[in-house]
Amino acid sequence: MRVWENxxxxxxAILAHKMRSILTMLxxxxxxxxxxxxxxxxxxxxAKLSETFTGAGNTVTIxxxxxxxxxxxxxxxxxxxTERDLQQLKWIAGVEDVITTxxxxxxxxxxxxxxxxxxxxxxxxxxxLKADDRKVKTGRSFExxxxxxxNAVALITPxxxxxxxxxxxxxxxxxxxGNQPIQVVGILEEAEGLFAMIGDNNIYLPDKTWTRIxxxxxxxxxxxxxxxxxxxxxxxxxxxxxxxxxxSTKGEYxxxxxxxxxxxxxxxxxxxxxxxxxxAGISLLVGGIGVMNIMLVSVTERTxxxxxxxxxxxxxxxxxxxxxxxxxxxxxxxxxIGLALGSLIxxxxxxxxxxxxxxxxxxxxxxxxxxxxxxxxxGILPANKASRMDPIECLRRD
Amino acid sequence: MIHIQGVTKSYGQGxxxxxxxxxxxLTVSEGEYVAIMGPSGSGKSTLMNILGxxxxxxxxxxxxxxxxxxxxxxxxxxxxxNQSIGFIFQQFQLLSRLTAQKNVELPLIYAxxxxxxxxxxATTALNRVGLADRRDHLxxxxxxxxxxxVAIARALVNQPDLLLADEPTGALDQASGDNVLxxxxxxxxxxxxxxxxxxxxxxxxxxxxxxxILDGRxxxxxxxxxxx
Numbered sequence: 001m002r003v004w005e006n007x008x009x010x011x012x013a014i015l016a017h018k019m020r021s022i023l024t025m026l027x028x029x030x031x032x033x034x035x036x037x038x039x040x041x042x043x044x045x046x047a048k049l050s051e052t053f054t055g056a057g058n059t060v061t062i063x064x065x066x067x068x069x070x071x072x073x074x075x076x077x078x079x080x081x082t083e084r085d086l087q088q089l090k091w092i093a094g095v096e097d098v099i100t101t102x103x104x105x106x107x108x109x110x111x112x113x114x115x116x117x118x119x120x121x122x123x124x125x126x127x128x129l130k131a132d133d134r135k136v137k138t139g140r141s142f143e144x145x146x147x148x149x150x151n152a153v154a155l156i157t158p159x160x161x162x163x164x165x166x167x168x169x170x171x172x173x174x175x176x177x178g179n180q181p182i183q184v185v186g187i188l189e190e191a192e193g194l195f196a197m198i199g200d201n202n203i204y205l206p207d208k209t210w211t212r213i214x215x216x217x218x219x220x221x222x223x224x225x226x227x228x229x230x231x232x233x234x235x236x237x238x239x240x241x242x243x244x245x246x247x248s249t250k251g252e253y254x255x256x257x258x259x260x261x262x263x264x265x266x267x268x269x270x271x272x273x274x275x276x277x278x279x280a281g282i283s284l285l286v287g288g289i290g291v292m293n294i295m296l297v298s299v300t301e302r303t304x305x306x307x308x309x310x311x312x313x314x315x316x317x318x319x320x321x322x323x324x325x326x327x328x329x330x331x332x333x334x335x336x337i338g339l340a341l342g343s344l345i346x347x348x349x350x351x352x353x354x355x356x357x358x359x360x361x362x363x364x365x366x367x368x369x370x371x372x373x374x375x376x377x378x379g380i381l382p383a384n385k386a387s388r389m390d391p392i393e394c395l396r397r398d
Numbered sequence: 399m400i401h402i403q404g405v406t407k408s409y410g411q412g413x414x415x416x417x418x419x420x421x422x423x424l425t426v427s428e429g430e431y432v433a434i435m436g437p438s439g440s441g442k443s444t445l446m447n448i449l450g451x452x453x454x455x456x457x458x459x460x461x462x463x464x465x466x467x468x469x470x471x472x473x474x475x476x477x478x479x480n481q482s483i484g485f486i487f488q489q490f491q492l493l494s495r496l497t498a499q500k501n502v503e504l505p506l507i508y509a510x511x512x513x514x515x516x517x518x519x520a521t522t523a524l525n526r527v528g529l530a531d532r533r534d535h536l537x538x539x540x541x542x543x544x545x546x547x548v549a550i551a552r553a554l555v556n557q558p559d560l561l562l563a564d565e566p567t568g569a570l571d572q573a574s575g576d577n578v579l580x581x582x583x584x585x586x587x588x589x590x591x592x593x594x595x596x597x598x599x600x601x602x603x604x605x606x607x608x609x610x611i612l613d614g615r616x617x618x619x620x621x622x623x624x625x626x
Contacts, residue, residue, distance in 0.1 A: 005507060016495050308491045311452060312552070313480020313508040315473050391452050395491065 006325040013298070013326055014333075021330060024294040027287025028334030028374070029341060032367050034279055036342025039363045041349065042272035044356035059099070059132075060236045061256040062222045062243070068252050081219040085246055089222065092238050094230030099128050099223040102207060104214050109176040110164040118160060119202045120177060122210025128223065129155075129188075129204070139171045139186030142206055150208030155186045157202045177203065178213040221256075284370070287334065288378040295327050295382035306386055307394025320387035327379025328372055335371025339364055399560065399591055400426035400449065405458035407444050418444045420614040422458070428559070431586040432593045433605035441614040442595050443564065449593060450483055450562045451475045463559065480508050484553030488565035490545045492537040498524065498548045499533040505556045523551040527581060543574025550581060561585065563594040567601055579604050 014021045064080060081100075089098045102122035108115040123129070126141055136155065146153050154177070161170050161184075174181045182205065191200045205213075226235050236255035243253040299306075306319055314322075343359045350357040407419040418441045426432055436442040447453035448460060451467050460467045463482065467475065479485075492501045502520040511519065524530045527547040537545050546566065553561055563582070567575030579601065586592055586606075594605060602608050610617045 002512070012495060304491070305493055308493060309504070309508075310476070311450070311479060311485050311491075312505045313476050313556075315476040315508075317473075318476075318508060392447050395487065 003325075006321055007329060009322055010326040010329040013302075014330055017298075020294060024290050024330060025334035025337065027290040028284070028331050028371055029287075029338040031283035031287045032335050032338025032371055033342035033345065034283055035276060036339060036359060036363065036367055037345050037349070037357075038272070038276050038279060040342070040346035040357040040359045041355055042276070043360055043363070044350065044358040046272075047358055048356045058228055058232065059223045059225050060232055060239075062224065062236075062239060063220075063254055063256050065252050065254045076218055076220060078218065081222055081243075082246075085243055086222070088242050088246065089224060089239055092224075092235060092242060094227045094235040095224050095239070096227050097127065097225035099125070099225060100219045101128060101221065101223070102210055102214070102217045103220055104210075104217070106178055106214075108160065108164065108203065110170075110173060113164050115160055115163045115201070117201065120210070120214075121202060121204045122207040122214075122217075123204055124207045127225070134191070135189045136186040137189040138169055139184070141186055142204075147206045147208065150206055150212060152180065152182045152209055153185045153206065154182045155188055155204040156184055157188050157200045158190055159200050160203055161187050177205070180209075180213050182209070284374055288331070288374045291327055291331055291334075291375065292378035292381060295323065295330075295379055296385070298326070299323060299382045299386040302386075303389065303394045304397045306389050307391045307397070310389075310391035311395065316387040319389075320383045323383035323386045324376065324379045327382065328375035331371045331375030331378075332368070335368050338371070339367050342367075399428045399430075399463055400424065400593075401461040402448075403459050403461075405448065405455040405460060407441075407448065407453070408456045418614055419448075419455070422614075422616055424609070424616065426591065426593060428591055429586075429589055430591055430607055431582070431605045432607045432609060433602035434593065434595045434609045434611060435597060435599065435602045436611035437597060440611045442611050445611065446562060446564055446593075446595050449560075450485060451478045476508075480505055481556060482559050484556070484558040484561045486546070486549055486553050486561065486563040486566045488568040490537070490542075490549045490569070492545055492549060492552075494537050497534050497536055498529060498540065498551075501537070501548055502552045502555050505552060509556055519555055520551075523555040524548070526554060527551045541574070542570050543577055546570060546574070546578055547581065550578070554585075559591060561590055561592045563592065565596055566594060567596070567598070575601070 064076060068077065068080070069075075086098050086100070089095055104120050105117055106120045108118050123142075124147065129135070129141070137158075139155075141155065142153065145151065154175070156164075156170070164170060164175060165173065170184050170187065173184050175184060176182070188202075211217075224235065224239055226232050240253045240255060244250060309319060309322075310316075343364075346357040346359050349355055402422055402424040405419055405422040405424075406417055408415050408417045410416055422445065434442050434445065444453070448455055451462070451470075455468055458468070462478065465478075467478065470478070485491075492498075493504070496504075499517075499520055502523050503516050506516045506519055521530060521533065524533050527550050529544060529547050529551065532540060532544060532548075537548070540548065546569075550566075561582075566578055566582075570578065582592055582594070583604065592605070594601075596602050
């Protein structure tokens, strides 16, 4: 007998008792949809979390380990990052771009006001700003001509702007950086993520302008822009390995925050898995017992039908498969409704609350498969009971 | 076609053991129309169940079309019921959720016949009992006589060699009962072997051989044939 034949018989039987079927499915629907919602919130949060650590530009920063500074009295050893390093990093699979910045701490002046201890960056491309999630709020960003000509222009962060200009925008004003007059052309947006945590007193200059003020500097850190299809963690590890091999050193190169990224995400994932596991377990168990209960009732009720089918030539395995298909169909429909309902709720949560949600395909498939497995597990007992009935006894029933 | 030798059927064990059938010998040839008569408790239903491969004898052999059913596996018995035997019950035993057409299709599902072929065969069988126009009706929308004719169509649909009828007119009024018996006459003339259980001697008189069963034993075999 074909599978389709059984499914049609199952649907007939399910539709014959609509209210009962709906109530039975409800357990599975609630179980599956709550799992979907929780996983959606968990995965949405995880995606958000890793974005917070790596930035929307999907970059990681490679820095010297603390012990490098300790060994050389706070100074970075010469040739810590070489041109050869930059070349080799570019060849690692998953690295889209290798970005270097120069940085010096210094003071800024505007008329009588000053800002002490600003972080003064020299950058060679706007891609760096993007990698750090920095957008220009007012004014303009750097143009290619600014980089080519080493124009005396600057972008500043809101905290620098407030200190120097108070309520005024500061756009087009001339400030002094290391005694050079520099025109402010743009104010950046407030920082989010990592920069908000470590302070945000930055001013950006085109790299040629920066060199004119501070002279050629050693590279103090390297940023890697990473292809979205690769794991930030594994590409970062590969990069460190390459650098340590190049310099025959051990543990002197670090990916900033790599540990936090890994640990943070894993922690969240583990907690979520535990919560999901217990909720899924309990609610689906209850739903499954409901299915088993109603199937047992159904078998008892349909004793005569079983007798008739047996007398017409159904084998015991025909009967077994018929009732098993019925319980699987029942839980599968429940699972599908649960998936739809859960996805809808997750979507609404994503829209109406600050919690980000994400329903992923593997979770959807998993939920459906899981409800089918439940149908089989809790259908075996009733189906087995049905298939062992004595046809003569069955036919005698009214 | 049917050859029963020394069949005994017992229920219970030890002191509680009761023999429902005692040393039954019975032969039915192909094309015969046999009525088995007896009061309730005589064992005629048990004999019917054994004849229909729904039950096995405790002792003795049952040869059906040359094959010993008492030695067969359950799955083979199911096949015999499906392919070679058509059952007709006193209470019709139709599935109330299914239309006449779907009820008649049931044996074909277990025979593995699909799609259009199945529909055609069921329609042909319904035609044979004169109910083609009622094929989409549920059993509850049909009269008793019509329901029994649907059950007969279901028994016929797989072209079985033997029709087994258990009090086929027991739940019907006189006219509907006659109608059913007329159908049996026609089927008999077409060459079907029919074994019918009844306690009504008028009904039994329609058959061409009558077997009386009392207290688990075949009492006498009298030729009643031809008195149609």
